Amino acid sequence: MRPEDMTNEMDQAALQDTAMMEQQMMEEAQRLDMEEDAEMTVEGEYSEMALNKVVDALNQVLKIFRAPEFPRFESGADVLPPELVRSFEMVNKAAGDAMIEDKLFDTRPTTDRELKEIAGKLSALAMDKAFKSFLNKPQGEGMIQEDMGVPTTEMSGGDTNVQRTNQPPANQEVDVNTLFASRM
Numbered sequence: 001m002r003p004e005d006m007t008n009e010m011d012q013a014a015l016q017d018t019a020m021m022e023q024q025m026m027e028e029a030q031r032l033d034m035e036e037d038a039e040m041t042v043e044g045e046y047s048e049m050a051l052n053k054v055v056d057a058l059n060q061v062l063k064i065f066r067a068p069e070f071p072r073f074e075s076g077a078d079v080l081p082p083e084l085v086r087s088f089e090m091v092n093k094a095a096g097d098a099m100i101e102d103k104l105f106d107t108r109p110t111t112d113r114e115l116k117e118i119a120g121k122l123s124a125l126a127m128d129k130a131f132k133s134f135l136n137k138p139q140g141e142g143m144i145q146e147d148m149g150v151p152t153t154e155m156s157g158g159d160t161n162v163q164r165t166n167q168p169p170a171n172q173e174v175d176v177n178t179l180f181a182s183r184m
Helices: 003-039 048-065 082-097 112-127 129-136 142-148 176-182
Strands: 042-046 077-080 152-156 162-166
Touching: 042 048, 042 112, 048 082, 048 112, 048 129, 077 082, 082 112, 082 129
Parallel strands: none
Antiparallel strands: 042 077, 152 162
């Protein structure tokens, strides 16, 4: 057997092994997705009107996240789609991270009444200026900017937004290189 033929056979065997590993990984990913969807399954009796009311409110909040809108329902349902439950959890976690405790909700509703309560809290979050500010603020940069003396803008107040710009004292010299480095 020529050396080229051996190399070719080895390459083909390696490609088959790679294809088999890719197939196994895809099957494992599908299994994990199915398990996650099963965990996200919430059963109850939901009317079309209550479902669409919560979807409309959710879509208001999803605009702030710059996420695609959730489609409206064409009929009532006995099971909430896992994607809807995931969206509830995402919004609820963000509200918790923003420390807006009064607008947290149960992400696994089982009745129309609970859906309507969630819709009300979602609508309130969509209008909450502190929540919008929290979501639009780059995470983790505030401390660096403060340490480096970089001017920052703070937002406060729910419905009354007051901006205060923090700047280093006028008599303190600012190193331009440090200032530019802190913005990267």
